[in-house]
Amino acid sequence: MVRALNFSxxxxxxxxxxxxxxxxxxxxxxxxxxxxxxxxxxxxxxxxVHSGAKARLKNLMNVPDTHEIxxxxxxxxxxxxxxxxxxxxKNETAGYILTGSWSEKALKEAEKIGKTKVIASSKESxxxxxxxxxxxxxxxxxxxxxxxxxxxxxxxxxxxxPDTNVPLVAxxxxxxxxxxxDTGKFGLIYAGAQKNLGPSGVTVxxxxxxxxxxxxxxxxxxxxxxxxxxxxxxxxxxxxxxxxMLGLVLEWAExxxxxxxxxxxxxxxxxxxxxxxxxxxxxxxxHALNGSGSHMNVTFTLPDQDLxxxxxxxxxxxxxxxxxxxxxxxxxRASIYNAVPYEACEKLAEFMNSYRKNHSARSFTFQ
Amino acid sequence: MVRALNFSxxxxxxxxxxxxxxxxxxxxxxxxxxxxxxxxxxxxxxxxVHSGAKARLKNLMNVPDTHEIxxxxxxxxxxxxxxxxxxxxKNETAGYILTGSWSEKALKEAEKIGKTKVIASSKESxxxxxxxxxxxxxxxxxxxxxxxxxxxxxxxxxxxxPDTNVPLVAxxxxxxxxxxxDTGKFGLIYAGAQKNLGPSGVTVxxxxxxxxxxxxxxxxxxxxxxxxxxxxxxxxxxxxxxxxMLGLVLEWAExxxxxxxxxxxxxxxxxxxxxxxxxxxxxxxxHALNGSGSHMNVTFTLPDQDLxxxxxxxxxxxxxxxxxxxxxxxxxRASIYNAVPYEACEKLAEFMNSYRKNHSARSFTFQ
Numbered sequence: 001m002v003r004a005l006n007f008s009x010x011x012x013x014x015x016x017x018x019x020x021x022x023x024x025x026x027x028x029x030x031x032x033x034x035x036x037x038x039x040x041x042x043x044x045x046x047x048x049v050h051s052g053a054k055a056r057l058k059n060l061m062n063v064p065d066t067h068e069i070x071x072x073x074x075x076x077x078x079x080x081x082x083x084x085x086x087x088x089x090k091n092e093t094a095g096y097i098l099t100g101s102w103s104e105k106a107l108k109e110a111e112k113i114g115k116t117k118v119i120a121s122s123k124e125s126x127x128x129x130x131x132x133x134x135x136x137x138x139x140x141x142x143x144x145x146x147x148x149x150x151x152x153x154x155x156x157x158x159x160x161x162p163d164t165n166v167p168l169v170a171x172x173x174x175x176x177x178x179x180x181x182d183t184g185k186f187g188l189i190y191a192g193a194q195k196n197l198g199p200s201g202v203t204v205x206x207x208x209x210x211x212x213x214x215x216x217x218x219x220x221x222x223x224x225x226x227x228x229x230x231x232x233x234x235x236x237x238x239x240x241x242x243x244x245m246l247g248l249v250l251e252w253a254e255x256x257x258x259x260x261x262x263x264x265x266x267x268x269x270x271x272x273x274x275x276x277x278x279x280x281x282x283x284x285x286x287h288a289l290n291g292s293g294s295h296m297n298v299t300f301t302l303p304d305q306d307l308x309x310x311x312x313x314x315x316x317x318x319x320x321x322x323x324x325x326x327x328x329x330x331x332x333r334a335s336i337y338n339a340v341p342y343e344a345c346e347k348l349a350e351f352m353n354s355y356r357k358n359h360s361a362r363s364f365t366f367q
Numbered sequence: 368m369v370r371a372l373n374f375s376x377x378x379x380x381x382x383x384x385x386x387x388x389x390x391x392x393x394x395x396x397x398x399x400x401x402x403x404x405x406x407x408x409x410x411x412x413x414x415x416v417h418s419g420a421k422a423r424l425k426n427l428m429n430v431p432d433t434h435e436i437x438x439x440x441x442x443x444x445x446x447x448x449x450x451x452x453x454x455x456x457k458n459e460t461a462g463y464i465l466t467g468s469w470s471e472k473a474l475k476e477a478e479k480i481g482k483t484k485v486i487a488s489s490k491e492s493x494x495x496x497x498x499x500x501x502x503x504x505x506x507x508x509x510x511x512x513x514x515x516x517x518x519x520x521x522x523x524x525x526x527x528x529p530d531t532n533v534p535l536v537a538x539x540x541x542x543x544x545x546x547x548x549d550t551g552k553f554g555l556i557y558a559g560a561q562k563n564l565g566p567s568g569v570t571v572x573x574x575x576x577x578x579x580x581x582x583x584x585x586x587x588x589x590x591x592x593x594x595x596x597x598x599x600x601x602x603x604x605x606x607x608x609x610x611x612m613l614g615l616v617l618e619w620a621e622x623x624x625x626x627x628x629x630x631x632x633x634x635x636x637x638x639x640x641x642x643x644x645x646x647x648x649x650x651x652x653x654h655a656l657n658g659s660g661s662h663m664n665v666t667f668t669l670p671d672q673d674l675x676x677x678x679x680x681x682x683x684x685x686x687x688x689x690x691x692x693x694x695x696x697x698x699x700r701a702s703i704y705n706a707v708p709y710e711a712c713e714k715l716a717e718f719m720n721s722y723r724k725n726h727s728a729r730s731f732t733f734q
Binding site: 001002003004006008009010011012013014016019020022023026027028032033034035037038039040041042043073074075076077078080081085105108109112113192194199200201202218219220221222223235236237238239240241242245321322327 | 368369370371373375376377378379380381383386387389390393394395399400401402404405406407408409410440441442443444445447448452475476479480559561566567568569585586587588589590602603604605606607608609612688689694
C-alpha cells in the first residue's frame with residue numbers, strides 16, 4: 001500500500017501504526033472472540049480501555065488533580081451550547097475573543113443563553129492574527145472568557161495563553177496535544193477528537209472540578225457536565241470504539257516524546273511550508289500575519305484564482321489530498337496535524353517550490 | 368478464532384461478515400491509501416458511505432418521503448432532552464407511557480422542559496407487561512405521546528403500535544430493524560445504534576418533516592433537529608466511522624431478507640429461550656408476562672439468588688457472555704439482537720436445559 005499524502009482538515013490523518021494495531025485486533029480483541037465494539041461499556045476489557053485513555057491523557061497533558069477529564073459526544077458544536085448552558089447565569093456576562101468562524105459560532109450559541117461581550121476580535125483584519133492583550137476590552141467580572149486556540153480556516157494560533165482572573169475556556173479542537181499546555185490555568189478545555197486525537201465521534205473535556213460544581217444547568221441531565229463527571233463518562237453508553245482509538249493515538253503520542261516531542265516535530269513540519277511561502281517572492285502569500293501563523297494549518301493563496309485552481313488540480317494529480325481552503329474563504333490550506341509525517345510535508349514543500357519555478361518560468365516565457 | 372457467545376445488552380454482537388469486511392479495508396479504504404476514518408466528511412468517498420447508509424435505511428425500514436433520516440450523536444439519552452426541547456411548547460402537555468426505566472428517564476427530562484402527563488404505566492406490576500389500550504388515560508391534545516418500543520431491562524416489547532391522533536414518538540434503541548414497522552405513523556423514532564445497528568456513537572432519527580418544521584427550539588443550533596435535517600446530518604463533523612459501520616450492518620440486514628427475514632429469525636431465536644423457560648416447570652421464571660415478552664431481551668430468574676449466581680458463573684465458564692440482568696434488577700437476561708446467531712441461542716437453550724436437569728437431580732439427591 002502507498003500511504004496517501006493526507007493534508008485533510010479533519011477528519012484527518014491518523015498514525016499508521018495505530019491503524020495497523022486496531023486492524024489486527026479488530027475482529028478478535030485480545031483473544032476474546034469479540035471486537036472491542038461488541039463489548040459492554042461496563043465490562044473489564046472496555047474498562048481498561050476507558051481508564052487507560054484517561055490516564056494517558058492526564059499524563060501527556062499534565063492534567064492536575066484539580067481537573068476532570070470527560071469523554072463526551074457531539075463535537076465542539078455541542079460544546080458551544082453546553083458551556084453557556086452550564087456556566088452563563090442570569091445577570092452574568094460571558095466574554096468571547098473572536099479569531100475566526102468557529103469563535104463566532106461559539107459566541108452565537110452563547111447569545112441564545114445569556115449576555116455576552118466581545119472582548120477582542122481580529123475580524124476586521126480578516127482574522128489574520130490573534131488580538132494582542134493591549135487590544136482587549138475589560139474582561140474582569142466575566143462568567144468566563146472563551147477563546148479558540150487554533151483557527152483551522154485562517155491558519156492562526158494562540159502561541160501563548162493569557163493569564164486572566166476569570167475562568168478561561170478554550171476550544172482546542174484543532175491543536176490539542178500538539179504542544180505542551182499549562183492545563184491547570186483553564187476553567188475548561190474542549191476538543192473534538194478528529195484532528196489530533198482520533199476518529200470523529202468523541203469529544204474530550206478537561207475541566208476544573210471546582211468550577212464544574214458551580215454549574216447551574218437544570219435543563220437536561222445529559223447537558224450537565226456533572227452528570228458525566230460523577231459517572232466517569234459512563235452515564236450513558238460512550239462511543240467505545242472512538243475512545244479505544246483515542247487510547248491508541250495517545251499511546252503513539254507517548255512514543256513521539258509526548259507534547260514536547262510532538263511540538264518539535266510540528267514546528268519542523270510547519271517551517272518547511274512557511275519557508276516555501278516566504279522564499280517564493282510573493283508567489284505564495286500566507287494568510288496569517290507573522291507571529292500568528294499556525295503550526296497545524298498553513299493557509300496561503302496564489303497570485304490569482306485560476307492559478308490556485310491549477311495548483312490544486314496538479315497537487316491532486318501528484319497525490320496530495322485535502323489542500324483546498326475551507327469553502328468559506330477559498331485559497332489553499334495544508335493541515336499538518338500530529339499524525340501527518342514530516343516526509344509528507346517535505347514532499348509538499350518540494351511540490352510547492354517546483355510548481356512555483358515552473359510557473360514563474362512559463363509566465364516569463366509568455367510575457 | 369472461536370467467536371464468543373455474546374449476549375451483551377449493548378454494545379452488542381455485530382455480524383461477523385461486517386467485522387471482517389471492515390477489518391479488511393480498515394487501513395486502506397478502496398485503495399485510497401487512507402482509512403475511511405481519515406477522510407473528510409465532505410469528500411466523495413465518505414459522501415457515498417453517508418448517503419448509502421441513509422438510502423439503505425430508507426429502503427429497509429420503508430421510510431416514506433414524508434420522513435427525514437438523521438444521523439446524530441449522544442444516544443437516546445440526549446434524545447430524552449431533544450424531543451421536548453423541540454416539541455414541548457409552553458401551555459402544551461407531553462404524554463408518556465411508562466414501560467421501564469428508560470421511559471422513566473425520558474419522562475424526567477421532559478419534566479424539566481414543560482408539562483407532562485403519564486398516560487399509562489406498568490410500573491406497579493414491575494413492568495412485566497405493556498399497558499393495553501383500555502388502561503390508557505386520555506391522550507388527545509397532547510404535544511406528543513412517547514413510548515419505548517422495547518424494554519431491555521424488563522424484557523418486554525410493544526408487539527403492536529397504537530394508532531393515535533397526536534404525534535407518536537418512540538425510543539426504538541433496542542429493537543429498531545428487528546421487524547417490519549409502519550414508520551410513517553410515527554412523528555419521530557430515535558435509536559442509539561449499539562444494539563441492532565452498529566457500534567455506539569451514532570443515533571438514528573426518523574422524523575416526519577412536517578412535524579420537524581414546527582419545532583420551536585431557540586436554545587441551541589445543535590439541539591435543533593432542523594439544523595441537521597437541512598444539512599443532511601453534515602452540519603458538524605459526524606461520527607464517520609460509526610456511520611460507515613452502520614452502512615455495512617444495513618447491507619448485511621438486506622442479505623438477511625430485510626426486516627421480514629430478521630423478524631422471522633428473531634422469533635425463532637427467542638422461541639428457543641422462551642421454550643426452555645416454559646418447559647422448566649417453574650425452575651426458570653420469565654419476568655415478562657405472556658404476550659409482552661420481548662424478542663430482543665429474554666429476562667428470567669432462578670428459584671433463588673444463590674442458584675442464579677451459580678448459573679451465571681457456570682454459564683460464564685461455558686463461554687456465555689453478558690447474561691447478567693441489568694444491575695438495577697438482577698436476575699438473568701439474554702440479549703439476542705439481530706446479529707446474535709441462531710446457533711448461539713441454541714447453545715444457550717441447551718445449556719439452560721442441562722443446567723436445570725443437573726440441578727433438579729442434585730437437589731433431589733441432597734434432599
